[in-house]
Amino acid sequence: MSRFGKLLPRMLLAVAGFLILLSLLAAFQLPQIPGDLNKIALSNPTRIYADNGRVVKVLADRQVVPLSQISPDYLHAVLAVEDAGFYSHHGLSKRGLLRAMIKNLKAGRIREGGSTITQQLAKNLFFSFDRTWWRKIKEVFIALQIEQQFSKDDILNAYVNQIPFGSGVYGVELAAQTYFGKHADELTLAEAAMLAGISNLPARYNPYVHEERARRRMTVVLKRMQDEGFISEEQRQQALAADLTLQRLNALQGHAEYFIDTILKSMGDKYGQNAVNYGGFKIYTSLNTRFQYEASRAVSGGLAKLDGILGLASYKDASWQEKLNYPQAALVALDPRTGEVKALIGGRDYKRAPFNRAMSNNRQAGSSFKLFTYFAALDKGLVSPKTVLVDEPVRFNIYNQVWEPGNFEKTYDGPMVLKWALMESKNVIAAKLIEKVGPETVVKYAHQLGIQSPLEAHMSLALGAVGVSPFEMASAYSTIDNEGIRRTPFMVKLIKTSDDKTVRKQEMESRKVFDAQTCYVMIDMLRGVVEGGTGKGVRRLGFRRPCAGKTGTTNDYRDAWFVGFTPDLVTAVWVGFDDNRPMRDKNGVGLTGGRAALPIWTQFMKKALAGTPFTNFSIPPGIEFEEVDPRTGTGPMPGGPKLEVAVRRR
Numbered sequence: 212m213s214r215f216g217k218l219l220p221r222m223l224l225a226v227a228g229f230l231i232l233l234s235l236l237a238a239f240q241l242p243q244i245p246g247d248l249n250k251i252a253l254s255n256p257t258r259i260y261a262d263n264g265r266v267v268k269v270l271a272d273r274q275v276v277p278l279s280q281i282s283p284d285y286l287h288a289v290l291a292v293e294d295a296g297f298y299s300h301h302g303l304s305k306r307g308l309l310r311a312m313i314k315n316l317k318a319g320r321i322r323e324g325g326s327t328i329t330q331q332l333a334k335n336l337f338f339s340f341d342r343t344w345w346r347k348i349k350e351v352f353i354a355l356q357i358e359q360q361f362s363k364d365d366i367l368n369a370y371v372n373q374i375p376f377g378s379g380v381y382g383v384e385l386a387a388q389t390y391f392g393k394h395a396d397e398l399t400l401a402e403a404a405m406l407a408g409i410s411n412l413p414a415r416y417n418p419y420v421h422e423e424r425a426r427r428r429m430t431v432v433l434k435r436m437q438d439e440g441f442i443s444e445e446q447r448q449q450a451l452a453a454d455l456t457l458q459r460l461n462a463l464q465g466h467a468e469y470f471i472d473t474i475l476k477s478m479g480d481k482y483g484q485n486a487v488n489y490g491g492f493k494i495y496t497s498l499n500t501r502f503q504y505e506a507s508r509a510v511s512g513g514l515a516k517l518d519g520i521l522g523l524a525s526y527k528d529a530s531w532q533e534k535l536n537y538p539q540a541a542l543v544a545l546d547p548r549t550g551e552v553k554a555l556i557g558g559r560d561y562k563r564a565p566f567n568r569a570m571s572n573n574r575q576a577g578s579s580f581k582l583f584t585y586f587a588a589l590d591k592g593l594v595s596p597k598t599v600l601v602d603e604p605v606r607f608n609i610y611n612q613v614w615e616p617g618n619f620e621k622t623y624d625g626p627m628v629l630k631w632a633l634m635e636s637k638n639v640i641a642a643k644l645i646e647k648v649g650p651e652t653v654v655k656y657a658h659q660l661g662i663q664s665p666l667e668a669h670m671s672l673a674l675g676a677v678g679v680s681p682f683e684m685a686s687a688y689s690t691i692d693n694e695g696i697r698r699t700p701f702m703v704k705l706i707k708t709s710d711d712k713t714v715r716k717q718e719m720e721s722r723k724v725f726d727a728q729t730c731y732v733m734i735d736m737l738r739g740v741v742e743g744g745t746g747k748g749v750r751r752l753g754f755r756r757p758c759a760g761k762t763g764t765t766n767d768y769r770d771a772w773f774v775g776f777t778p779d780l781v782t783a784v785w786v787g788f789d790d791n792r793p794m795r796d797k798n799g800v801g802l803t804g805g806r807a808a809l810p811i812w813t814q815f816m817k818k819a820l821a822g823t824p825f826t827n828f829s830i831p832p833g834i835e836f837e838e839v840d841p842r843t844g845t846g847p848m849p850g851g852p853k854l855e856v857a858v859r860r861r
Contacts, residue, residue: 248369255491273381282398287441288407294328329354377413392458401453404432466507469557491709497551505818506554513811522797541568544782547689550698572664572680579763579772580675587656596630596856597844616642631841634744645673661687685783692776695725727831735857752813767793768801773808778826784808
């Protein structure tokens with residue numbers, strides 16, 4: 212006999228004596244067990260509401276259902292993998308405890324629990340998940356009490372209604388809705404086995420993230436079910452061959468993670484993450500569920516088309532690692548009249564890449580940033596939309612360095628009015644404008660309009676060589692859309708405690724920063740971009756409402772933007788690779804904002820505003836319209852080209 216074998220009896224006696232001693236202490240410290248196990252909440256869950264009062268997310272959520280509303284296959288799967296002797300023991304498995312004790316003594320610490328379903332219920336209901344001897348001792352005594360007070364069916368029912376399935380989902384009913392779009396009593400054998408496998412390690416076996424791994428785990432569960440006599444070999448084979456379709460009962464679920472994550476991080480910094488998750492808060496947000504759903508669809512569909520243009524295989528067929536090499540997108544939509552953020556998408560796949568690109572300011576804005584140079588020059592009275600500047604090769608000497616900005620097309624069109632220059636996104640004209648107003652002035656105007664990122668006052672600001680976020684670009688454009696009234700964007704409207712005490716109420720923050728006339732002149736110029744300039748793809752794709760906007764494309768096609776608006780809604784869209792590599796199609800042609808970002812913007816706006824009345828931009832007093840020759844800025848010649856411009860009345 213080995214030395215360990217000789218010592219084992221003494222060790223077991225010592226442990227038994229230790230348990231008896233501690234039990235006397237534990238008897239005075241154990242919590243009271245309620246009359247109904249299902250009345251014990253895992254937590255006081257925080258609920259997040261959309262702008263229509265609909266619940267968007269419940270943190271640490273569960274829905275309690277009786278055993279009669281749960282698939283027998285699922286119950287058998289749980290018993291097979293968790294506690295096959297559940298109906299024959301009295302709360303403790305002697306064999307399991309002995310096996311765990313030996314392993315733990317060898318390791319010098321708790322590595323295995325040997326827990327029955329009753330012990331796991333006791334642990335989950337009352338104690339922390341720390342692996343300590345003291346917790347295990349209390350768990351044992353609570354388990355014995357539970358077995359004395361409740362029937363086996365009561366215990367099993369409480370257990371399956373509080374099992375964690377990841378992402379704040381608890382209990383089989385909500386898990387069935389989350390993974391298979393059905394209720395717990397509708398689960399097939401294959402679906403039941405997969406759910407039983409997920410709960411072992413939710414992060415590892417989540418089929419949305421690790422489908423193959425989840426299927427392998429399902430295979431293990433089915434084999435255990437057969438070994439325990441719950442199913443036959445034929446049933447196991449049929450389940451293995453069955454098709455499994457992942458879908459959610461709640462159509463919005465899976466579409467608002469970036470929006471919710473932004474809120475939770477902000478609240479976590481202020482109140483602490485545990486308080487946010489389990490404090491029973493009621494968080495009323497600005498989220499429009501229909502807008503959010505359509506934003507998700509627009510981003511997903513737009514990127515799927517872009518994948519084909521770039522010569523990439525279908526994203527859904529890509530491996531976990533390969534998905535990091537696909538293009539990403541961000542979208543922010545807000546109401547310019549209130550500042551409410553109505554939809555927010557931070558990437559194509561939150562599970563794979565939770566980094567929120569909608570809020571990140573690490574991407575250059577390209578020509579979509581020209582708005583600020585043009586607006587500063589207009590507001591200062593240095594130019595008007597019919598002012599003529601010459602599109603030509605130009606050199607600037609800056610601190611003994613030469614800057615030679617060139618047009619995107621590498622061609623020059625000579626004299627042209629400013630409205631036409633913006634419509635065609637001429638870099639040379641923007642560079643000449645920033646020389647007129649000064650980079651410091653452009654920085655000042657950008658910040659007044661809504662840009663929060665730090666900006667260096669250099670000439671290349673005119674071409675958008677600065678990192679900004681889609682969130683702040685949408686915010687800044689909304690000030691123009693709202694006739695110079697700056698509304699501070701917000702996502703949370705009201706926060707209450709579980710007993711309806713108000714913790715925080717968002718008051719609308721607004722101030723007049725620019726006059727309506729200058730803003731309307733800018734809007735008219737941006738409308739020209741959509742009607743006949745680099746943004747005309749909006750009309751080609753069938754969006755007929757009055758709108759305005761600006762494309763943006765950075766050097767080597769690394770970033771593609773379209774920021775545009777109607778009187779009711781402002782939306783910014785960015786597209787690019789996370790590693791900042793160029794976007795080029797299968798023929799090597801670079802993708803512009805008009806080709807990569809504009810289609811996503813248009814698809815979203817068409818769906819989001821469908822069924823709402825067309826609204827025109829209001830024309831403030833003091834605005835006049837003139838028809839001019841786009842090259843001379845004077846009255847057009849009979850039969851010659853003409854362009855309508857909005858100007859301030861002199």
